[in-house]
Amino acid sequence: MSVREERRAKLRADLIDIAYRKIGQDGLSSVTARYLSSEAGCALGAIYNMFEDMNQLFMQVNMRSFEKLARGVALSLEELSDPSPHEQLNALAQTYLEYALANQPHWLALFDINMNVESNVPKIYQDSLASLLALIATPMADVFPNKSEAEVKLITQTVFSSIHGIVLLGVQKRLSAVPADSLREMIRFLIYELGDAT
Amino acid sequence: MSVREERRAKLRADLIDIAYRKIGQDGLSSVTARYLSSEAGCALGAIYNMFEDMNQLFMQVNMRSFEKLARGVALSLEELSDPSPHEQLNALAQTYLEYALANQPHWLALFDINMNVESNVPKIYQDSLASLLALIATPMADVFPNKSEAEVKLITQTVFSSIHGIVLLGVQKRLSAVPADSLREMIRFLIYELGDAT
Numbered sequence: 246m247s248v249r250e251e252r253r254a255k256l257r258a259d260l261i262d263i264a265y266r267k268i269g270q271d272g273l274s275s276v277t278a279r280y281l282s283s284e285a286g287c288a289l290g291a292i293y294n295m296f297e298d299m300n301q302l303f304m305q306v307n308m309r310s311f312e313k314l315a316r317g318v319a320l321s322l323e324e325l326s327d328p329s330p331h332e333q334l335n336a337l338a339q340t341y342l343e344y345a346l347a348n349q350p351h352w353l354a355l356f357d358i359n360m361n362v363e364s365n366v367p368k369i370y371q372d373s374l375a376s377l378l379a380l381i382a383t384p385m386a387d388v389f390p391n392k393s394e395a396e397v398k399l400i401t402q403t404v405f406s407s408i409h410g411i412v413l414l415g416v417q418k419r420l421s422a423v424p425a426d427s428l429r430e431m432i433r434f435l436i437y438e439l440g441d442a443t
Numbered sequence: 444m445s446v447r448e449e450r451r452a453k454l455r456a457d458l459i460d461i462a463y464r465k466i467g468q469d470g471l472s473s474v475t476a477r478y479l480s481s482e483a484g485c486a487l488g489a490i491y492n493m494f495e496d497m498n499q500l501f502m503q504v505n506m507r508s509f510e511k512l513a514r515g516v517a518l519s520l521e522e523l524s525d526p527s528p529h530e531q532l533n534a535l536a537q538t539y540l541e542y543a544l545a546n547q548p549h550w551l552a553l554f555d556i557n558m559n560v561e562s563n564v565p566k567i568y569q570d571s572l573a574s575l576l577a578l579i580a581t582p583m584a585d586v587f588p589n590k591s592e593a594e595v596k597l598i599t600q601t602v603f604s605s606i607h608g609i610v611l612l613g614v615q616k617r618l619s620a621v622p623a624d625s626l627r628e629m630i631r632f633l634i635y636e637l638g639d640a641t
Contacts, residue, residue: 403633407609
């Protein structure tokens with residue numbers, strides 16, 4: 246790596262660090278190119294040289310959040326000895342809740358960035374999401390042994406969306422929501438309604 | 444009613460009409476006091492004379508959305524003859540999805556306004572939400588005959604939040620979401636997993 250390339254790589258890492266920290270403090274909308282250039286001590290143009298747009302930078306920040314969430318999820322599964330599929334699913338869902346509660350701005354940023362199936366989402370971001378859903382699909386296939394792979398995939402998306410809804414309305418403290426303690430109970434209830442939990 | 448009172452009531456109704464229409468076209472963030480005063484032909488101050496802040500106006504708009512949703516929900520229940528509790532729950536949830544799909548900006552506005560359990564929410568708004576949840580709680584109590592009223596209430600909130608999550612990720616076309624056709628299937632699946640559907 247040339248000195249110029251090294252400097253470029255360092256600035257890129259710095260910008261992601263700064264954005265990650267700022268989002269954690271004040272949310273996604275607080276991170277502007279002006280703020281980043283001032284904190285990193287670089288020109289505004291250098292940022293857009295590095296990232297096509299702010300969304301591309303936010304995706305890098307979100308990749309880091311995904312990694313943190315994935316580590317938490319892996320840990321929660323390791324802590325279980327000889328777990329049933331429902332225990333695994335419950336551990337995954339509870340970890341998702343705990344991550345959202347402890348990292349609210351970073352968690353909200355996962356969904357706040359301008360990204361949908363029609364826009365240009367980097368492969369690496371798609372892969373992170375897919376691997377999280379795959380973690381859920383494995384025990385889900387055990388809960389529904391007679392369903393096809395495609396059916397299990399749809400069920401996995403259903404349950405992920407459901408847990409997401411419970412966490413979202415809970416974290417946002419909407420009227421239709423309940424205290425954090427009850428959220429754990431709600432999630433557990435939903436998971437154990439799936440298939441035959443006995 | 445004096446002429447002055449009549450004029451005031453008309454302006455109030457006009458402002459709600461204008462805001463409702465504009466939200467339907469361009470979403471909540473497009474409605475500014477400046478836009479309203481220009482469309483209604485009134486002074487900026489007249490708006491804040493009528494509504495404490497924009498949030499109070501948005502709540503009136505949302506009340507109208509609630510009424511439309513409630514009418515749709517009532518209709519969907521009337522169309523069923525001798526329905527099982529699961530059929531009732533499914534009809535309620537599917538109506539929620541159809542409302543969200545057909546009235547996306549108005550539906551999103553129900554959740555976008557600055558309102559949580561800690562802020563000052565008008566009684567009438569709370570009552571609208573509570574009566575929607577009560578509609579779900581009735582068949583839910585039949586699905587779980589051995590649960591207490593408090594337990595059924597928590598289950599009702601769980602299922603509402605779950606359906607909301609499925610609809611939200613679906614409508615926003617997030618990566619983890621699926622086409623609208625599959626959303627109907629996902630919702631139906633979730634409802635029939637509850638309790639004993641046989």
